[in-house]
């Protein structure tokens with residue numbers, strides 16, 4: 047949205063409020079009429095009248111364009127605020143203590159080490175938001191499953207500070223903030239991988255929190271609607287930054303939340319108007335912009351802009367001069383006002399117009415200085431949280447206006463550089479202590495001592511009682527779920543294990559495996575198939591009918607294909623998540639399902655099947671976050687391989703994902719060639735994740751090329767899982783040399799054909815290996831290499847690669863991925879190792895043309911094999927030259943990665 051026009055709209059609205067009024071008598075009559083409607087018939091009726099008036103005004107052309115946001119004031123009028131159910135004084139004190147401890151842990155870490163980072167300003171702005179949640183709304187898990195809370199990542203010190211008061215963290219923990227390697231340290235941001243019993247939801251990469259929160263709330267409904275868990279009464283809360291809302295992921299799923307009426311979801315946007323470098327919207331108003339965005343997307347929007355001490359000013363402001371001035375103030379100026387004292391605000395804000403000056407004529411500069419923004423006022427925040435929790439039709443966003451670095455005084459409050467502020471001098475520390483009336487002396491303040499009141503103090507009793515009433519502490523993460531029974535493999539995978547030469551693609555095999563698993567009595571209902579508008583592409587349309595597409599509203603229309611066997615069946619307890627064209631949304635759904643064992647004590651087994659190119663490459667950071675969250679499930683990269691997916695071209699053909707997957711520590715990635723290998727890997731994955739409850743997930747690439755599928759050879763099962771097995775030997779009568787050929791995915795077929803060429807045309811023997819995972823091989827080889835290095839006198843271990851590829855016969859490895867993929871094992875073999883791959887941009891053509899172009903077809907594999915043998919001196923280089931001629935290779939072609 048253009049903030050310029052936003053601002054002018056805002057001005058327009060302000061002007062409309064009190065444009066030069068030359069008939070005050072008539073104005074008064076109108077206003078009194080409105081008052082009496084409200085009194086007699088209530089708010090609803092008044093709203094109807096106003097809406098009709100607005101429509102009429104538009105029709106008459108009086109109002110050309112009604113801005114999609116309301117005036118710059120609190121949404122909840124003071125009459126609807128209701129009484130505050132807590133003890134304000136104690137809550138203020140607890141908040142002040144948290145502020146101090148959060149600040150002390152950051153400053154201590156940086157004073158001692160100088161480079162550890164951490165943030166003070168963000169939590170300083172969010173402290174009251176967090177406390178209202180902790181004292182009144184965020185439900186712990188008392189056995190029925192609690193709320194899920196997404197915490198603004200750089201406010202983590204505030205969450206630690208509270209856990210410290212609750213007795214969940216010690217002085218030692220706090221003293222080791224951001225020092226995780228040696229001690230019982232605390233991670234910089236919320237990372238379940240690093241603090242698996244504390245953090246539930248990673249948010250450190252901006253934008254991932256908001257989209258994940260939406261899909262978590264949706265998944266709670268899914269569990270409920272499918273009768274798996276009663277999630278009614280549970281909520282998802284997300285505290286996010288206003289700067290963070292610029293991330294596409296933050297806003298990309300807002301309409302889904304409204305469409306599915308996720309009233310169990312509340313966002314609280316901490317609108318401190320600043321991000322890292324400067325103002326979020328210096329020349330505009332981020333709050334108004336966000337209001338338009340969220341209300342346009344269908345959310346319930348609650349603005350909390352001004353604290354209670356502004357209420358009397360509003361009450362006296364009959365001419366709306368305050369609203370006019372607010373509308374006229376861009377955020378950059380709000381920041382400057384926020385960074386300056388009461389005198390400055392008196393002159394520069396209230397001094398703008400006589401009506402404004404009159405409003406505060408009774409106030410001193412320090413009273414003006416003490417006027418709070420709404421996000422620092424417990425009453426206003428509580429009213430908003432309560433309204434959000436009571437709203438039963440839509441998700442709610444609370445736009446809470448705060449000050450970045452609130453309470454840091456000249457050391458940071460609303461300063462441009464506050465985000466980076468990590469060190470405070472003694473004077474600033476004492477000022478902070480005084481500002482928040484903290485009960486310790488100068489020495490303790492200067493020494494940055496953590497402060498925890500005595501257990502018997504009213505603060506501690508209050509704080510603990512509040513958490514008890516709300517079901518226990520939070521965040522707290524469950525490490526294990528219940529184990530799920532693992533079906534016997536023969537029940538669903540026989541067709542693949544005993545394929546006996548039948549032709550099929552691995553994609554078809556995967557879908558058949560999935561269909562079989564779905565029929566299993568106990569595991570079946572726990573499976574969550576997920577697609578992003580590609581079910582038909584992968585031949586999964588039968589699932590529409592078999593298990594139904596989840597829709598909270600069932601199917602309120604007659605589908606066009608109602609008469610067909612495979613009709614598009616939407617149903618309230620549908621099992622398939624059809625996400626539409628949003629890979630980010632689909633992976634967020636997958637993550638919710640893949641972490642359900644922890645978040646909901648309900649293990650689920652998600653299979654998200656997608657175009658492999660649109661996975662690790664497109665939403666890799668969301669996958670990284672899922673890995674942090676200890677996700678368990680299957681990701682299926684379909685239509686994989688840069689040359690196996692013919693026709694589709696540069697943005698579709700995936701030669702990259704296996705390499706990216708190899709970098710995710712708890713991702714087990716496989717590129718099987720055969721359906722039988724796939725069956726072994728799926729079975730293995732199910733056992734690891736559901737039975738052994740290991741925190742790992744499986745990425746498997748499957749292809750759409752049909753070829754003959756062998757049965758599983760005897761005795762290779764463990765090797766399939768370890769990443770490579772010996773397939774066979776291709777041997778001419780009296781070979782002149784021999785070598786090893788490795789192939790994975792669909793390129794294995796080319797490798798086998800190359801072995802036949804080598805035997806027939808060149809009298810060379812080859813041993814053929816099917817590699818199911820170069821990354822698993824490398825993982826094992828890396829571990830063995832390290833163990834050997836650290837235990838030099840204990841007798842060397844051998845990796846799987848070394849065991850199968852011992853000796854000096856050269857090795858040629860070919861895949862449908864970039865060379866970096868097979869090269870993952872290149873340094874672990876003694877013999878010459880040659881990698882062939884698909885480096886470069888894909889393009890549209892047939893499979894065979896593409897394989898020729900990328901030099902991974904049978905001819906190029908054979909040539910690479912001959913070349914390797916020639917370089918080892920086993921044959922002459924003239925053989926290579928002859929082969930190049932025989933296979934018609936254009937030796938002057940430019941390399942594919944430069945074409």
Ligand SMILES: Cc1ncc(C[n+]2csc(CCOP(=O)(O)OP(=O)(O)O)c2C)c(N)n1
Pocket residue numbers: 167168171200250251252253286287288289290291316318320321322326450465
């Ligand atoms: C994807 C991503 N990009 C950049 C960052 C670095 N970063 C951390 S905090 C921050 C500013 C956040 O501003 P805002 O969301 O307004 O929160 P505030 O601290 O102002 O409350 C940035 C850019 C990040 N963590 N993640």
